[in-house]
Amino acid sequence: MDTLAEKSLLKKGAEASLFLTLWHGRKVVVKVRIPKKYRPAALDEQIRTYRTVHEPQLMHEAKAAGVPTPLIYMVNVPEASIIMEYVPGQQIKQLLNKAPQSRRRELCVAIGELIGKLHRQGLIHGDLTTSNMILNPEDKIYFVDFGLGEKNVEMEAQGVDLHLMKRALQSTHYQFWEECFKNIMRGYSSVLGVESAEKVYEKIREIERRGRYVEERKQ
């Protein structure tokens, strides 16, 4: 680790802190899962280790599935840290609200296609929000933060994944979340086929009905 240059804090998230630094001449992001002292040490270590080990594996498999993710350079399990490629660009979160409708549509369809590619390979992102998607200068969307992801081929997991995407849109892009989600589903079904996509869509509705205080839920 002594080759790491001065680190600057890029983002302090809830789950991990991201630092920007140089590593062997490369601009990298160091993701560190700092111990959370509010939970018991044993539980905390279990959670941080699990996520640190699984995240790079999932990112690697996502690449193979055709979804751009940052390259992993190094994983340090005892420290619960990951050194990965720095992807320049902007978060979709920041772009979406400013983009004109046609551009918004284009981005959402592309996002839907990427989610479809993940699900087709049995990969669940686990935290699909527009802040976990980066558009690089070559107009390529990268998915980041697979810490809550898993390998799962069940439709239930796919449904929850998309349900979370929808919920993220509702809280962050409430002005036009419906339009965005529709276009994401459009991109999604172009990859998975209309029939499978419709089944997942029905699953999302089932998951929503299971939740608390959902209007269309059956008595």
Place this chain on the structure above:
Amino acid sequence: MKKLQIKQQNSEAFCLGIESSADDFGVGIATFSGEILANKSDSYIPVEGGIHPREAARHHADVADKVLRDALTTAGVKPRDLSVIAFSQGPGLGPSLRTGATVARALASYLEVPIVGVNHSVAHIEIGKLETGVVDPVTLYVSGGNTMVTAFEAGRYRVFGETLDIALGNCLDVFAREAGLRHRKGLSLGAAVEQLAAKGKNLVSLPYVVKGMDLSLSGLLTAATALLQRGCRLEDLCYSLQENAFSMVTEVTERALAHTEKKEVLLTGGVAANKRLQSMLDFIAEEHDATFSVVPLEFATDNGAMIAWTGVLAYTHGLVTPLPESYVKLRWRVDKVDVPWIH
């Protein structure tokens, strides 16, 4: 001195609020300037099992006049002095909500004053703000029927995380009942679990399910119950159940805090009474340079005062509920409600 105070109060306008969404029938009286003059309630305690909606509604109908009278006497307010009646319009149990709504309609019609239907979850946040003095918090609302993280954004309280299935209080209550614990006056099931958890030593491995901004508790409950039946020590299970469940809600709250960058954390709902949960949230608040406040128990559990105060906010911002639209909304989400009193 006391007389003078009442006289001053009488020059003000009053709102009476009725809460009846679950097992509590509560009546609160608030002045338009935000003084709570009375907050009375009577709880339905099931002989066994959870809340039976029909029995809860029957209880509410039985105690309504007593609680109303009690609140008016305590506040020193005559029914004729009331300017508006507020009631909990949802979410909650249908029969319970309807009983409260019926009382509200009858009272309002008799006194010829308007009624305001209030969203129960919004009311929890508003009374919390009034009582603790916080202004723009990330709120964790955890009770027998609700588990959600909310924060104000563009005209509404938005949900930044919630349970995908059962509520936190429900999870603890059902586990407690499975363990043979009983709800007694003065000691809720949650408090009983908390006491046992304090004697727990070993952390038993249980599911930890955070899905993005949301969480799931049903698997945790099932796993804990199964271990209980297999003879695992109750104290250890209570401890592990709490640690897992509270860590999950705390992680989700921290996420919302990091995302919204707000500087206040507010904890409310019946589970807010739990000291362990309080300490976890206090911890993350400090990490994000935010303040942490807990709503006092009287105002954190379901109560009439929160409905009265939210009724004042709504009414003074031009909102009233016409009688034909005063039907109860069992699944009225907090993020469907405009809150024009916040700018």
